[in-house]
Amino acid sequence: MNRRSKSCFSRSLAKRGGAVLLGGALLLGQSGCGSQRTTDVRIGVALYQQNDTFISTVVENLELQARAWEEETSRKLTLNITDGGNSQSTQNDQVDRFLDRDYDAICVNIVDRTAAAVLIDKAEAANVPIIFFNRQPVQEDLDRWEGAYYVGARAEQSGEIQGQIVADAWKADPAAVDRNGDGVLQYVMLEGEPGHQDTLLRTEYSVNTLTETVPAEKLASDTANWDRTQASARMTEWIKRYGEEIEVVFANNDDMALGAIDACRAAGMTELPFIVGVDATPPALEAIEAGTLKGTVLNDAEGMAEAMFALIRALAAGEDPAQSVELEEGHYIWMPYRRVTAETIASE
Template sequence: MKIVSKAVSLAMVTLIIFISISTTNINTYACLNLSSNNRNVVNAAVIFFRMDDPFTMKTAESLENIAKDNKNNIKFTFFDPKNNIAVQNEMLDSVVKSNYDLIILYLSNNKQDVVADVINRVKTKNKPLILMNIPTDVISNVYNLYNKIAFVTPDSKKAGVAEGKIIADLWNSNKMDIDKNRDNVLQYVLLQGPTNDPQVVDRSKYAISTINDSGIKTEQLIAINAGWYKDLAKDSIESLFLKYSDQIEAIISNNDAMAIGAIEALQKYGYNTGDKSRNIAVVGIDGLQEAIDLIDKGSMSGTVIQDSNVLAEVLYNVGMNLYNNLNPIENTNYQIENREIIIPYPYDVYTGKLNNQ
């Protein structure tokens, strides 16, 4: 009887374990099934070439705000390759293989072979792709590699024109303060971003041409590639100031971060601290709050505003359209030029509280 009893008990225990395991497997399967079949939140991977850039940080914040307002539609995950091409490639490989539905990518290297390779890698997994700030000539050679891609770029010509107009207006209204050597020529230093970024060429070219078109003669003392970095711009101006200090009448910067670095360098030598006789006109692009504060203090002359919310909306709307197999600009008022979706920045300028009232 004891043997029979033990046998019955063992059978019951085995049955209970079997039922328990079976139930667990069924519940797990049901949960996975529910998740995969009913998920409608787009999981978007955002890889900017660096995340410590102030405007990039503002853009990431704007995207996060969109995600909060549309939490049933999209989720953004940010990756920071720290401007390292090898790291960016590793991150892209990981993202392509992972459970992401949309990839937004700002490449640190936008040469044609690199861009084509990226497109083909994403294409193998059939994931929608947004590429930012790719040169027009590159786009014309790679756009037909994949049908789930969109190219997004700002109209940097307009940004350059707006920046040049700030300088032209300053010259026309305060020429005696700017033209320190009274030679009727604007001597300037140009702070540029990376030379492989199409924004850099247009911002620089059209800022200067706008000044010249206003009837103002210019002389470029030196152009510095500071790579969008505040600290690099600061160090460059510090080292060059002793050579050019009595010649510099303006510093024209491709972005606010470098302009802010330039101002910090100037202030080290007692310039741009409030004394009009020791002030050099400094202008930038982005509309960063720090730049606006410096303008209000009289340390910076002006900035061209790029609204990060506008860029975030474009990335969201275009991304959702791609994910839903729609035309990238479906239900938007975006314009396409040379196969590029133009970010509709208004490019307002800020030159101080009184001037902007």
């Protein structure tokens, strides 16, 4: 963080009468930061949609971080978690309320990644750090202010891992995946939210990685908006049209992969296609152990929550965040993805 950034946060903390250290101890009476803080610590968490399984897992880990902080400091930390209901205007109003009520920091799982500039400008005006997570704003918006950050994973990496899981299964036993024996893998693609960077990159890189070594043919693709029910409906249509021609199902997240499994079961299929997802949610891990989901990619919900708290801790202390977290380009904390299959689960 540059000198201007440090002074910005020093002024912010002084204005509110103290500083908050999350995940460790409360910083009180810092030099130049004003008088000791007597009010509870308040963190606003604005979600794009709370019924998303992965996002709910992140929230659970944030709550665990908050409770651990309370035990260590004997202070009250309030996480005000709001559900945007997939409406950017609703989420804007929620962030406005956090700022109006002088919250210490705001974490935003943004509805529309192209709408971050408005929120960043408001946070800058209030001198409140804003941390976006899991849904990445465009870089130009993050560059507007040094107090705006992003915590998440590189979407292209998850696609690469998905494609590699399928390619490795082909190499190990082609007949187990290529059920019709034509030397080509026929696949369908369940896509997330249209225009979302995770949708675009996971879709592109999963197929590109597979086709580097394995002949493949797309039968169908459609959006299911990260949703299990929508994915089940799409998969049901494809089963009626293609039946057992479907050899592989790529799903941009686990909820949609589970929806594909639901559809296959409802259709009475005795042998399911090779289905892969992303996120490694608890229901997905259960499906891997059951053998219905062949692979997923760990999107580290626990690590994401820890990184957000570590970032706020460094900012509150007036420190250079790059000294406490792996901060790239002044704004980004990148979480690594990891391959998850029945074999990796068994080895842990």
